[in-house]
Amino acid sequence: MEKPLKLLHASLNGRVIVELRGGVEYQGVLDGYDVPHMNLVLKNADELVHTIKKGKHDKLIVRGDNIIYISP
Amino acid sequence: MEKPLKLLHASLNGRVIVELRGGVEYQGVLDGYDVPHMNLVLKNADELVHTIKKGKHDKLIVRGDNIIYISP
Amino acid sequence: MEKPLKLLHASLNGRVIVELRGGVEYQGVLDGYDVPHMNLVLKNADELVHTIKKGKHDKLIVRGDNIIYISP
């Protein structure tokens, strides 16, 4: 068994896909997170809305509330 | 009587269907969960939107917040 | 006076209707629940969307969050 936070921790410094409610997606390097909110820090993050690239961010603090899944 | 978390635990390493709000569904092997949030780790997960396959993920951390049901 | 959780407990092993937000309904045998979330385990559960049968599940963990009512 692999606990969600353990997998999240193992995903640090790797590229992840973060899917939010409303068809919004971020793809970037996971630079940090907090517990228990699962707020994330992403580096070099692309922002996609319904799979269309909308923007790029050097760093991003993503609130955990709106996250549907994180794909390492 | 079988408590929800006991059934969830018994479902580890088996294939589960995870239904989210908004017609989104994941089908994969249950690799982990946490308590009390019911965040899940799925392996080899298919992502379906209104029953149409949209993607595949080696590993997936699914937040418990958006889950409607888990079908072991 | 009959408290909600007492009635829920008395409904174990009986067939219940579980109505969720969004016109989704499950009909199955109540096999378990937890407190205080009111997550449920249903057996032999039919899934109905706007009264049309959409699927059948041997076992189902239904999160309490989305439940509107349980009818024993």
Place this chain on the structure above:
Amino acid sequence: MEKPLKLLHASLNGRVIVELRGGVEYQGVLDGYDVPHMNLVLKNADELVHTIKKGKHDKLIVRGDNIIYISP
């Protein structure tokens, strides 16, 4: 001053109207409630959607989350 839970308690065994989000309404005899969730047990409950009768339930556990008002 009459506190909400005191009025709720005084309404036991009387017929109440329970209005939920989304135009759903239940009319039945208040058989129980819990604190602090305000989950309710209704007996002989009619279910109305936008004032049209949709169903009847001997007993109903209504989650407090979705309640807008209770009219004793």
Place this chain on the structure above:
Amino acid sequence: MEKPLKLLHASLNGRVIVELRGGVEYQGVLDGYDVPHMNLVLKNADELVHTIKKGKHDKLIVRGDNIIYISP
């Protein structure tokens, strides 16, 4: 400075407008409230939906969750 709960308390026995999400409004005499939920008891309450009168209630327990504002 006048704290919200102090103003609410000072409004007891007076007529208040209670605005909810979704264009629903209640106008009645404030008969009680609780802390911290801000559930209310209203007497002789008119129910308005988008400013059109829809009903009248002798007494009403209004859950605090859905309240946008209370106007004493």
Place this chain on the structure above:
Amino acid sequence: MEKPLKLLHASLNGRVIVELRGGVEYQGVLDGYDVPHMNLVLKNADELVHTIKKGKHDKLIVRGDNIIYISP
């Protein structure tokens, strides 16, 4: 650094704009607030819906839940 609650406190007795979800806005004198909910008391408050003035209130208790921002 200026903490949100410190700025809110410094805004007492001044005119503020309070933006809620759904295009609703209140403009009035900030007469009070509570912690941690950020419920507010406004005096001489105009109510605007999508920038059109809909009403005026001598006093208003606005629940913090629905607030998007407060502009002193």
Place this chain on the structure above:
Amino acid sequence: MEKPLKLLHASLNGRVIVELRGGVEYQGVLDGYDVPHMNLVLKNADELVHTIKKGKHDKLIVRGDNIIYISP
């Protein structure tokens, strides 16, 4: 690893983009925040709705609840 709140703190006095649910965005100088709500104080903040500038605020208290991301 860089924790979300550490990055937020390091972003003080710098210009940030704050994206909210519903296509609303604020661009301003981060002047403060609180923990754990992540309510923010912004200075000289532009308000954009679907990328169109709608307003300007000297100071703004933005509730953390509605925030999707903060981009330093």
